Amino acid sequence: MSKPHSGLSSEATEKARLELNENPDTLHHDIQQVRDMIVTRPDIGFLRTDDDFILRFLRARKFNQSESFRLLSQYFLFRQQHLHIFHSFKVDDPGIKRALMDGFPGVLETPDQHGRKILLLFASNWDQNRHSFMDILRAILLSLEVLIENPELQVNGFVLIIDWSNFSFKQASKLTPNVLRLAIEGLQDSFPARFGGIHFVNQPWYIQAMYTIIKPFLKDKTRKRIYLHGNNLTSLQQLIGVECLPSEFGGSLPPYDVGLWARTLLGPDYSDESEYTLTYDALHVINRYGISPWSQSVVEPGTLKSADRETSTPLLALD
Template sequence: MTHLQAGLSSETTEKARQELNENPDTLHADIQQVRDMIVTRPDIGFLRTDDDFILRFLRARKFNQAETFRLLAQYFQFRQQNLDMFQSFKVDDPGIKRALMDGFPGVLETPDQHGRKILILFASNWDQGRSSFTDILRAILLSLEVLIENQELQINGFILIIDWSNFSFKQASKLTPNILKLAIEGLQDSFPARFGGIHFVNQPWYIHAMYTIIKPFLKDKTRKRIFLHGNNLNSLHQLILPDCLPSEFGGTLPPYDMGIWARTLLGPNYNDETEYTLTYDALHVKGSYGGGDKECANKLMKRSESAVEPGTLRQADRDNTAQPLLALD
């Protein structure tokens, strides 16, 4: 194990070898091969090229150097092409702060059974008078920047659960093709994270219709990892064990406190009136995130109204399994 793998468990190191083709004997050479390609794209400002940074891109593309460099280039190109999104890319930016405090995203402390970090979005929490969709996307990207510093997550990856309960047609109408395309480019094409699954629960019919808009922009691999569960949490539990989920998703964990992740980034004593001075530099951050301090919460931020009692399942179509979005063809 090289110093670049310091802190990894033996199980995760073996997983990286088997699933990602990671070889500690050639790690530095693999990184240097990617770094040598930078001269081929003088149009892009590569603002960070250290070993640790390039390694996360290699892991995201299973050590295929050409695909790794393409992702690295797209990462910085996306930021160059959307300068307004990243000019104040820090936790004390008012738009990002509001989105975080509204629970975009929620980050569960307990990983799934495969070690993947679970992110949750309660769509109905989007107050369009308070946060723009762009601010929500920025808050998600900033959160991922913090999380991806953790080497275990670079290897194990992430799971995203979106609860569409009480998400109105009026709210959905604000998800324009341009906004959806921006989100797909930022998350699917330009960020070094491994997403093992994207799960929709309690989605209304117009979210199905939205798929026809985003389908042309999705890679086949991405489409196969998106699942529509409707109100059938049993199918969700076939993919993510209830022991890993809060009660909102029929899990055995307590209801999720939407303030946990916001407090992790904004500090332990925040409230709605606090002005923050903490900053986060996505290109130079060192160290990994810490856990939230549950005792400092002044309130539980609003959650989906779809919560069920721990350990219980919704009754509809209990014998059905989740359908990937691709099955809507």
């Protein structure tokens, strides 16, 4: 039998005990209790059910077994219902690759003071002629799949910073209710990650208006973790130490290299002109980020039932 608790430092082990109700003595029992619930959902194809995989859902829901199973079910149901997102779900897919190369997302090597991995999105880098919002969402989901393999991040979680500087009204008008609900469903309701904070920086009025519109779709816990800083970098720095932030946010780290995470996934020989066929379980990713190989959760085309796609109108309409 696998040892799902291996890989945690003593500090993370204690944090998991205090914050997540994780008990090493009952770990295998807790996992099996969730696994036993799978028979209650014959409509869902559970493509991965090993101990380590189920454990991340227990950690995401503080070892509430019924809530953990609900999240596990939603994870695979979301993939069943949105096959277009997970078709060719790998780093060398052209759309995902372009999004990664443009920094969607960025991932800092230095965690914050709580051990949480910091993800960055510079919204104005969205070139709608180069990649779609769906490609950006796919790149974010794939990046999280890579990162969540690290048991420490299952315990410590993530922080997301979105810089809206120079994000135009025209760009914002392309964010439809449909794609925003899809992103919320994929990240909030269907993925086993702990988000300690979602920080909006330099957001214009129309982004604040958009947030007001989507707020009803957010869980109360999510709403409490969204911070609208505007131009006040001091409030951001009070929540994330300056020693953990790049200079764009008034931090002591060098300016963020937008291609850093893409190069990490694509390999040491990455260049903008090259084409790659590597997948994200390459050894350089494992060595650099302490991540083990992962490929079992990828949904292959045709494995699950497809769902109809909706059309939608812009959230913010241009006159």
